[in-house]
Structures are given as structure tokens and as C-alpha cells.
Amino acid sequence: MSHKISNEAFQRMVEKAAWLISEGRIVRISDILYYVIGRRSRHLVKIGDNGDLTCSCFGFKSRGICSHVLAVSTLRKMKEGVEIINEIMQERIRRELKQLYRGEITR
Ligand SMILES: [Zn+2]
Numbered sequence: 001m002s003h004k005i006s007n008e009a010f011q012r013m014v015e016k017a018a019w020l021i022s023e024g025r026i027v028r029i030s031d032i033l034y035y036v037i038g039r040r041s042r043h044l045v046k047i048g049d050n051g052d053l054t055c056s057c058f059g060f061k062s063r064g065i066c067s068h069v070l071a072v073s074t075l076r077k078m079k080e081g082v083e084i085i086n087e088i089m090q091e092r093i094r095r096e097l098k099q100l101y102r103g104e105i106t107r
Pocket of ligand 1: 043055056057058059060066067068069
């Protein structure tokens with residue numbers, strides 16, 4: 001990774017990623033698409049053909065890494081990660097995605 005961030009910034013990112021996971025805010029849409037419900041905004045994390053994760057947030061664009069990518073990456077490595085998502089969450093996400101595509105939620 002060519003981008004450089006401080007240890008402090010990285011630690012904050014890891015803590016945020018842990019929070020996103022423990023709060024059930026990472027939602028698996030498909031094998032290659034995850035929806036992240038942030039405190040104020042929503043993001044899409046995609047897994048590319050090469051296996052690299054990218055995020056729609058500004059932080060990822062400027063730093064090449066973000067808490068959302070970290071959280072999804074971590075979940076994908078946990079074998080019980082998929083089980084975190086249940087039917088209630090899926091329904092919530094369908095509503096969230098409609099809002100996102102309508103531009104009602106800030107990216
Ligand atoms: Zn992000």
C-alpha cells in the first residue's frame with residue numbers, strides 16, 4: 001500500500017472497525033458487495049476481481065484505507081462472519097439501499 005497513515009490514525013481506524021462489527025453495522029449484500037452503516041453516513045465496500053477491497057467513502061479515496069474496509073476484511077476472515085447477518089438486517093438494508101440510491105443519505 002502506497003498510502004501512509006500514522007499509528008494513531010491506524011489505531012482509531014481499527015477501533016472504529018471493531019465497533020462497526022460489534023454493532024452489526026456491516027451487511028453482506030453479495031459475495032463481492034458489503035454495505036456499511038456508519039454513524040452518520042453509509043458506504044459500499046466492494047471486493048474486486050483481484051481480491052482487493054475498495055470503499056465508496058472519502059477517507060478511502062484520500063488514504064487508500066478506511067475503517068469500513070478493515071471491518072469487512074476482518075469479517076471475511078471470521079468463519080462465523082456470515083452468520084452475523086440475519087433476515088431483519090437484510091430487510092433494513094434493502095430500505096437503506098433505496099435511500100442511498102435516491103441520494104437521501106450522504107455518501
Ligand atoms: Zn470507507
